[in-house]
Amino acid sequence: MTSPAPAAVLWDMDGTLVDTEPYWMAAETPLVERFGGSWSHEQALGMVGLALEDSARLLQNAGVPWGVDEIISYLTDEVQRQLAVTGVPFRPGARELLADLRAHGVKTALVTMSMRRMALSVVELIDFPAFDLVVAGDDVERPKPYPDPYLQAAAALGVDIRDTVAIEDSPNGLRSAIASGAVALGVPLMVPLEGVGAHELWPSLEGRATSDLRALHTAHAPTHPEETRVTR
Incomplete structure (x- = not known):
């Protein structure tokens, strides 16, 4: 049957x-600010559901001078680090x-x-x-x-x-x-x-x-x- x-x-x-969306946002904001840029909550919301490559390009446009792969790797590492501390939310x-x-x-x-x-x-x-x-x-x-x-x-x-x-x-x-x-x-x-x-x-x-x-x-x-x- x-x-x-x-x-x-x-x-x-x-x-x-x-x-985990707050974890991604918590990784994005200091990365942009490290290079003298600003990152609003509205910009962060605009990243929800985007492919990581597209998200990385938006961060480049905000002033992050890294390559796409480097940005993706950094963000992934940061979110994984937060997950390791807090467990699965x-x-x-x-x-x-x-x-x-x-x-x-x-x-x-x-x-x-x-x-x-x-x-x-x-x-x-x-x-x-x-x-x-x-x-x-x-x-x-x-x-x-x-x-x-x-x-x-x-x-x-x-x-x-x-x-x-x-x-x-x-x-x-x-x-x-x-x-x-x-x-x-x-x-x-x-x-x-x-x-x-x-x-x-x-x-x-x-x-x-x-x-x-x-x-x-x-x-x-x-x-x-x-x-x-x-x-x-």
């Missing part, structure tokens, strides 16, 4: 699974929902535009086997908002992207999920998600379970061509 969908749940990391309900999915045998993937070493450091701090797969920013040629990261995750898990739910907190992440064909769930944190096109917006994952994601998928999943029947 085929298990009810979703066959897999694909998680964004920063801002969705874990509340799960968003409300995220750990519980992830554990419930695992208990129900639903495949899970972490799909993040952070570097792989950063993603793995977060996964290693989780106190149970949380993910079947990690797709990170340095694993894909085209980052979010392109659909490639989610399509790559679904292919590696051996599932149809239409049988998945993707959970995101940023407009760029949602655009990636929607374009891939996944059922896209938005859970906003620092930036609004209205009007982006998510299938549903939830204020929080707190109190949510596998059954809620199954209901979400049932309500919004696209019809498979082979399921369409023409009658005469």
